[in-house]
Amino acid sequence: MTLELAMEDTPVLPRGVRLHQDRVRGGWVLLGPEKAVALDAIGTAILSRVDGQTDLAALVADLAATYDAPEAQIAQDVQRFLVGLRARMFLTVSA
Amino acid sequence: MTVQPPIAMLAELTHRCPLACPYCSNPLALVQKDRELPTEVWADVFRQAADMGVLQLHLSGGEPAARPDLVALTQAAREAGLYVNLITSGIGLTPRRIGQLEDAGLDHIQLSLQGTNAELADWIGGYNGGFDRKMQVADEIKARGIPLTLNAVMHRHNLDDLDRTFDMALEMGARRLEVACVQFHGWATQNRGMLLPTRAQTAATKRKVAEAAKRLQGILAIDFVPPDYYAEYPKACMGGWGTAGLNVTPEGKVLPCHAAETIPHLQFDTVTDRPLAEIWYNSAAFNAYRGTDWLPEPCQSCDRKEVDFGGCRCQALALAGDANATDPVCRHAPGRGQVDALLAAAEADETTAFTYRRVAAT
Numbered sequence: 001m002t003l004e005l006a007m008e009d010t011p012v013l014p015r016g017v018r019l020h021q022d023r024v025r026g027g028w029v030l031l032g033p034e035k036a037v038a039l040d041a042i043g044t045a046i047l048s049r050v051d052g053q054t055d056l057a058a059l060v061a062d063l064a065a066t067y068d069a070p071e072a073q074i075a076q077d078v079q080r081f082l083v084g085l086r087a088r089m090f091l092t093v094s095a
Numbered sequence: 096m097t098v099q100p101p102i103a104m105l106a107e108l109t110h111r112c113p114l115a116c117p118y119c120s121n122p123l124a125l126v127q128k129d130r131e132l133p134t135e136v137w138a139d140v141f142r143q144a145a146d147m148g149v150l151q152l153h154l155s156g157g158e159p160a161a162r163p164d165l166v167a168l169t170q171a172a173r174e175a176g177l178y179v180n181l182i183t184s185g186i187g188l189t190p191r192r193i194g195q196l197e198d199a200g201l202d203h204i205q206l207s208l209q210g211t212n213a214e215l216a217d218w219i220g221g222y223n224g225g226f227d228r229k230m231q232v233a234d235e236i237k238a239r240g241i242p243l244t245l246n247a248v249m250h251r252h253n254l255d256d257l258d259r260t261f262d263m264a265l266e267m268g269a270r271r272l273e274v275a276c277v278q279f280h281g282w283a284t285q286n287r288g289m290l291l292p293t294r295a296q297t298a299a300t301k302r303k304v305a306e307a308a309k310r311l312q313g314i315l316a317i318d319f320v321p322p323d324y325y326a327e328y329p330k331a332c333m334g335g336w337g338t339a340g341l342n343v344t345p346e347g348k349v350l351p352c353h354a355a356e357t358i359p360h361l362q363f364d365t366v367t368d369r370p371l372a373e374i375w376y377n378s379a380a381f382n383a384y385r386g387t388d389w390l391p392e393p394c395q396s397c398d399r400k401e402v403d404f405g406g407c408r409c410q411a412l413a414l415a416g417d418a419n420a421t422d423p424v425c426r427h428a429p430g431r432g433q434v435d436a437l438l439a440a441a442e443a444d445e446t447t448a449f450t451y452r453r454v455a456a457t
Contacts, residue, residue, distance in 0.1 A: 001313045014270075016203050016242030020178070024100055024148035031178040033203040033244055033271055036102055036150040089270040089316045 003083045007057040007075075009093045011050045011082055017090045019047055032090045046078055052094070056082075096386040098376055100148030103340040105155055105353075106137065108168065110345050112158040113186045115221030115451035116209060118248060118283040118290055120353045121157065125454045126345040134164040136367065138171035140343060143371040145175040152177040153205075157345070160187030166195045173200035180205055182246075185232035186225060193235050204236055205273075208247040211259040219252065221451040237268040244271040250290040254300055261307050264315055272315055274304055276322040280354040280409055282452040287437065288444025297325045324434050328399060329406025329422035336384035336408060341375060349374045351381055354409035358418045384408055391419060393427045 005011060013019075017032040019039075028044045030037040039047065045066070049059045060078055064071040085091035110125040132140075141152065152172050159165055160183055172179045180203045181196065188196075206229070210216030216226035236243050245264040249257070257274070264272040276297075277283050277290045292300070301321065308317045323330055333340050333352045342350040347366040350356060356363065361380040375381055383389070387400050394405040405411075406422020414423040414437075415430035423430030 003313050014242070015240060016270075018178075018202075020150065020176075022148075022150070023176075024146075029150060031150060031202075033242055034103075034151065034153070034180055034205070036178070086313055087316065089313075 003086045004079060005056050005082055005086075005093055006095075007060075008055055009095060010052065010055045011059070012052045012092050012094055013047070013050055013090070014092045019044075030085075030090065032088065035088070035090075037085075037090070042077065043081060046081055050091070096388075098385065099338065101144075101339060101341050101375060102149065103151040103153065104144045104149045105153045105340065105342045106140070107155050107157065107342060107344050108137070108159045108162045108165070110157040110454070111161040112156055112184070112452075113161075113222050114158065114184050114209070114225060115453050116219065116248070116282070117221070117286040117449035117451055118250065118277040118281075119452040120278075120281050120283075121452065122281055122354070122356055123285075125157075125452075127454070130346040131162075132345065132347045132366070134167055134171075136347065137168055138175075140347075140366050140371060141168075141172045141175040141177060143366075145177050147372045147375065150178055151180065153180045153182050155182040158184055158186060160185075160192070166192070166199050169196055169201050170199040173202075178202050183207070184209075184220070184225065185229040186222070188232050188235075190235050193232070193239065193241070197239060197241060201241070203242045203244065205244040205246050206233060206236070206267075206269075208245055208260065208263065210253050211256040211263060215253060215256070219449070221449070221453075233267045240268075243267060243269045244273060245269040246273045246275060248275050248277060249292070249300070250277045251292045251296065252289070254292050254296045257300060257303050261311070261315070261317075265311075270316060271318065273318045273320065274300070275318075275320040276300070278320070278323065280357075280413070282450070284413065285450040288441050288446045289449055291324065291438065291441035292322055293442065294325060294438075297322055323410075323424050324438055326424055327426045329403050329410070329424040329428075331403040332407035332409075332422075335404045337375070337381040338385070341381075349378075349381075351384075352407075352409065355380070357409050358412055360418070389419070391421060394421050397427065 020029050020031045022029050028039045060071055060075045064074045082091055109131055110121050169179055179201050181201055182205045184207050209220040213226040217223050247260045304319045337351050348363045350363055363380050364374045364378050390405045394400050408418045411420040411422050412418040414433045421428040423434050
């Protein structure tokens with residue numbers, strides 16, 4: 001299967017994968033099975049919008065509006081980030 | 096160098112285990128039950144770990160389910176803010192207990208796999224009936240939807256079953272499969288001739304893992320730990336000594352890795368004597384091999400020194416007789432001939448029985 005998300009796909013953090021505020025290093029990390037992924041501001045902005053309800057199109061539109069950036073560019077960045085997580089099974093998709 | 100806080104802690108709650116796997120990473124001298132840390136000391140260690148920046152806690156052993164207080168320990172770890180992973184053979188986990196662990200906030204289970212059928216698995220694990228019980232536990236984990244990694248420990252006697260191993264991971268609903276070839280520390284060194292895969296098996300395994308990882312992308316994540324004797328360069332053991340993780344033994348000794356106690360000139364502090372953060376940042380043992388200043392040649396002038404940090408200290412000691420030497424696995428190491436000799440000896444080895452991991456009679 002392809003790891004790329006369609007614009008109408010809804011990204012979901014599956015059970016066992018959660019955002020965690022790192023009170024020692026600062027910022028947020030994504031905790032999953034046997035791995036902690038340190039998130040930069042962009043990663044945090046994306047994952048804070050992954051709520052299991054919002055589809056990729058709406059997520060990209062929200063980010064583009066919030067950061068006043070072109071949707072095409074945002075879509076590309078978000079896709080790359082989510083594909084990486086999906087390859088590790090840290091992200092699933094509901095159609 | 097600036098020492099960073101650790102990310103992961105492995106808590107070896109007990110060395111007791113119903114299985115007797117001949118490659119167990121526990122030391123040859125196993126800690127007896129009456130020396131194990133009590134619940135409240137472990138709970139305090141978990142809080143100290145979280146306070147100093149540990150994010151991931153692995154509850155391990157021995158078999159952690161042999162601890163009657165496993166549910167309480169899981170709850171204490173979650174309350175401390177840690178991501179809690181249970182590393183288990185499954186033996187000792189009843190459906191009721193799995194439910195209690197789930198309620199206590201257990202995040203993830205890593206289930207070991209000794210072999211793909213009862214005959215093979217029970218021979219390798221040295222425990223009759225173990226495979227069937229493990230399969231019942233796997234069913235329960237799947238029914239509850241608890242995130243699962245299947246950890247298949249691979250060696251000469253089960254590597255040819257790799258295709259079946261992939262299928263079993265899928266049947267169990269695992270999201271991740273670790274194809275972990277035996278590393279030669281602790282008990283595995285007593286069984287090298289029985290366990291070392293052949294060169295042909297190693298090559299076939301690499302190919303099969305790469306194919307499966309591609310075929311199963313988005314369904315199953317596969318991590319591969321190759322048998323490092325066949326490698327050209329050593330592994331950066333633990334991501335570098337005292338860099339990312341620490342181990343705590345059943346009696347509370349704090350180690351940079353599983354096997355560190357084999358290095359005789361190092362002395363390890365205990366959580367009941369010193370705060371965990373002080374041990375991590377200031378103890379002589381944790382500072383002994385941090386960074387790259389201590390590295391010998393040929394490592395010191397090698398452009399891979401920030402990649403593998405000279406490899407594994409315990410392996411350098413075990414094979415080259417010197418914990419300060421380049422890991423003999425490295426193609427540039429003066430001790431590489433020792434590894435090649437072991438490979439040749441294993442190829443010719445005619446042993447047919449395992450030396451099982453068991454507590455020595457006292």
